[in-house]
Every structure is written in C-alpha cells, then in structure tokens.
Amino acid sequence: MTGEARSRGLRWLIGILLVGGALFSIAGVLIPLLAAPDEPSSTTSIPEADRAIDGLRERSVYVESGDRAEWQLDVSAARELIGDRPILVAGFAGKDTLQAEAPYFRDAIAEVQRRPGALGDLAEYDGPMEATCEAIAGEYPDTMVVVLHPRPGFETACAGPEFPAHGSEDEPVSWAEGVLASAGGAGAPRADRTDRLPLIDGLVPAYETGIERLDPPPGDRDLAGPFRTLRISAYVVGGVVAAAALFLLLRYGIIASGTSVRERRRDRRSARVSARADVHALADRVLALEREQAERLLSEEAAPDAAYVLRLAEGYLDLARRIETAETTGQYAEISRQARRLLEPDATPAG
Template sequence: MTGGAWRTGLRWLIGVLLVGGAVFSIAGVLIPLLAAPDEPSSTTSIPEADRAIDGLRERSVYVESGDGAEWRLDVPAARELIGDRPILVAGFAGKDTLRSDAPYFRDAIADVQRRPGALGDLAEYDGPMEATCAAIAGEYPDTMVVVLHPRPGFETACAGPGFPAHDSEDEPVSWADGVLASASGAGDARTGGADRLPLVEGLVPAYETGIERFDAPPVERDLAGPFRALRISAYVVGGAVAAAALFLLVRHGVTAGGASVGESRRGRRAARASAQADVHALADRVLALERDQADRLLSGSGPPDPAHVLRLAEGYLDLARRIESAETTEQYAEISRLARSLLDPDPDPDADPDADADVVASPA
C-alpha cells in the first residue's frame, strides 16, 4: 500500500470512528429517555408519602425537616453507609408531619388499636408511620423502607411486595421490623437520641445479617435509574469524540494557517529576488552606457542622451534605497515594475522627457 493510500484509509477510519461514536453517544442519551419505564406516580392518599417518594427516586435517604426539629441526621453519611442496598430511609422531623389528627391516618390508627395486645397510646405514632411506610413501599416494591417519626426514638420498617420472601419460623411476623429492632438495640441507637445516624449505622449490619437467611437475596438498587451503564458509556464516548473532533479542528486550523504563512513567505522571497534581479539589471544598464561612450564616439555613433542616462542613474539610486527598506510582497513587486519600466529601450525623442522621472518618483 502506498503512502497516499495508507493516509486516505486512515482518514476514512478516523471519520468512521468519529461518526460511529457520535451516533452511539446520541443513542445512549435518547434511549434511556424514550425507553425508561414510567417513574412512580407519587399520587397516594398520604401527602408525606408522596413527598418522600419524589425524594427517593434516585436516593436512598430523604429527610423532611422543619423548624424546631427534635432530631438530626447526616444525610450524606447515611447515604454512604447504605450504598446501593435496597434500603430507603424517609425521615420526617417537622412537627406538622405524621400528625395523628390528620384524617388520612384515621383508619391506620384504628387498625393498630384493634391489634391484640396493642398499646393504645402508641397507636398515634405507629398508625401514621406504618401507613406512610406501606405507601412508599408500594411505589418501590423491591425495597425495605424505614420511616422516622418527628419524635426521636419512634420509627418503623416495612418491606415492599416485591421484596424477597423468607420462610424462617424464627423470624418475627415482619422481617423488616426485626431488622429495625436489631438496629435500634445496637450501641448508641438504643438511646433514641437526637442524632439518628447511629440507627443507620446499626441498620446496615442488621440488614446484611438478615438477608443471609434468604434463598434469593434482594438485588442491589440502581440508584442512577435504568440504563445506567449505557448512559455512562455514552457520556464517556461522547467526551472522547468531542475531544478528538476539537483536536482535529484545531490541528486543521493550525495546519491551514501554517500553510498560508508558508505560502506568504515564499511569495515574499520570490518577489524580493525578482526585484533585486531587476535593480541589478538596471545598474548594469547604467554602467554599460557609461562604459560604451568612447566606443560610440569613435564609431561615429552619437553619444547616448545625457538626460536618459541621468534618469537611469537616478532611478537606480532611488530603487536601491527602496529595496533596502522594503518588507512586503507588494513593495517588492512595485520596485520590479519601476526597474523594468526604466529598462525599456531608449524613449522616443519626441516623448515626454519627464515620463520616466514620474515613474521613478511614484510611491512604492
């Protein structure tokens, strides 16, 4: 393969790779937008659950605080602890949330009060928390959900209908409640203090211990949504294509600019050489006229017109000065034109004697 054919093939290959990468990047962005499943509608009958559902779409922890909150949670630290485990934490620290007098919690509180052995004074906490937990788990069915009450030390847990089932007789009625009970009884979490991060710190190992008894453990949660690998690869390829295209554009611009500058320099050198040659030819003509005067007198030919010889000499001196200060192609071309006009044959005696002088005196 010749060098030219090899370069042509390489250019075609680069072009195909750039176009293919651009198409892949566009597809990687559009496919997740067009083919992703519908997001949770977040239209339950419980406003607190709706807000939490929206806040947990691509996050594992949502905390709705308010003025005079009685507890706190380091949300970034809690999210880091949970990682991509299918655990969702919805915390309500505002005193106006999960209120027992809200009409949409009335049935949930009544259900708790009807349970055998239920403590009636706790129903106003358990009812709202359980109803909110069930609503969130209904939208995220393959997760375990923990709801934190505005009052410190009150929380509940539930698992969505899509969460793997277990058949251990030793487990409590609610597997999620058992995990939460283990987390609440671990270390500082049992104190029910204002800092709720210890609860999350105990929740993660309790969860890992609990899923060891599952025949089919729950899968990790894709916090970035569907088509994550496709989107990430599209961003990477798109960035590479953009960088390559920018490099080629800059390189082409530099090359084109360099070629233009090179051509300009070559043109200026050629014009300067031509001007020097024409000025040297004019000098030779002046010297020849002075050198041949004696021969012309002896041969009977009349001497050259003194005015013509003077015009040539003055023209030469003027152009010699100009060529030393000239810098542009146009200036060198003008010097060549003036020198060649003086190198024309002797002018007609009837012609205007100031014609050559006007030519020489014209500006460069």
C-alpha cells in the same frame, strides 16, 4: 503497498472508528431514554411522600432537613452502608414535616388509635410515619422503606407489595418492623438519638439476617437505572471519541497553520529576490546609459535623452530606498512591477 496507500488506509480506519464510536455513544444515550420504564408518578396525597419519592429515584437515602433539626445523618456514609440493597431511607428532620395536624394524616392517626393495645399518645407519630412509608413503598414496591420522624428516636419501616413476603405474616410485628427493631432503633433511649447513622449501621446486618427467612430473597436495587452498562460504555466511548477528534483537529489545524506560514515565508523570500534582481537590472541599465552618453559625446554621436536617463536614475534611487524598508510580499511585488515598467524597451526614446 506504498507508504501513501498505507497512510490513506490508516486515515480511513481512523475515520470509521471515530464515526462508529460517535454513533455508539449517541445510541447509548438515546436507547435508555427511549426504552426506560416510566418513572414513579410521585403524585400521592402526602406531600412529604412525594418529595421523598423524587429524592429516592436513584438514591437509597433522602433527608429533608430544617434550620432547627434535632437529629442528623451522614447521608453519604448511610448510602455507602446500604449499597445496592433494596432499602430506602426517608428522613424528615424539619419540624414542619409529618405534623399530626395535617389533614391528610387524620385517617392514619385514627387507624393507629383503633388498634388493640395502641398507645394514644404515640399515634400522632406512628400515623404520619406509617402513611408516608406506605406511600413511598407504593411507588417503589420491591423495596423496604424506613421513615425517620423529625423527633429523634421515632421511626418506622414497611415493605412494598412486591417485596418477598415472610411465611408468617400473622405475627403481631411485620417483617420490616422486626428488622428495624433488631437494628437497635426501638430499645435505646430516644433522647440520645441525635445521630441516626448508628441506626443505619445496625439496620444493614439486621436486614441481611432477616432476608434469610425469605424465599426467594429480594434482589439488589439498580440505583443507576436501566441500561447501566450501556450508558457507562457510551460515556466512555464518547469521551474517547471526543478526545481523539479534538486531538486530530488540533494536530491538523497546527499542521495547516504551519504549512500556511511556511508558504507565506517562501512567497515573501521569492518576491524579495525577484525585486532585488529587478532593481539591480535597473541599476545596470542606468550605468549603461551613462557610459553610452560619454562614448557618444566622444564619438560626436547623439547622446541618450538626458531626461530619460534622469528619470531612470531617480526611479532607481527611489526603488533602492524602498527595497531596504520593504517587509511584505506585496511591497516587494510592487517594487518589481515598477522596476520592470521602467525597463520596458518602448520606454527608451530613439537615439
């Protein structure tokens, strides 16, 4: 196989790989969009829950803060602690959220107050938290949800309807609330709960201990959505294809630009050499006519037309000056054209 054939084959191979990579990248982006399941509708009757549902689509922690928040949570650290466990934390630190006066919390508060042994003064906290927790779990049914109240130290937990159920659900405390209580959220003084990260730090081992009683245990949550591997592969391949295409464009663009520059320089050199040769030929013609004039005068023959000789001499002097200052191919070509016109045989009058 000749070098040219190998080079042509390599170009075809590179082209096929680039086109194939581009098609794979496009498919990797379109398939998840077309085949992904519908996202949660996020249209509950509780505005706080709707906002949390949107914020938890591909994240495990959502915190809606306010200017006068009484507690804080390092969201990045909390998400790292939770990892891909099916645990969702919805925190409301703004004083204008989970308000007992909101009409959509009235039924929930009344339900808490009707419970045997319920403390009426806590219903205004428990009712809004429980209603919001159940609304979020309804949209993410295979997760455990924790809701943090704007007031430090008040929180609740619930599990979605598709979360694995404990065999003894007749216990006074639900499985999710038991995990939350084990995390240390219910026993410490509420007034000292301005940092909620310790609660999440204790929630994770409590959750791991709690799921040992579940059969089957809950699965991990795919925080990146469906077709994660395909999407990541498409991004990687697309980046490689884009980089390769950019490299080739720059490479061949530079080569083409360099070739064009070389060709222009070669044409200019050729035009300059040709112009000089034509001007030198014109100079030789003027000198020859001057010699002929002297010889004809001595031999008493008719001398060349003086006006013609003068015109050639003036033309030569003009072109000789112009060729010294010429720079472009066009200028050299014009000098050659005028020199050749002066050298045309029919321009010479009969002697």
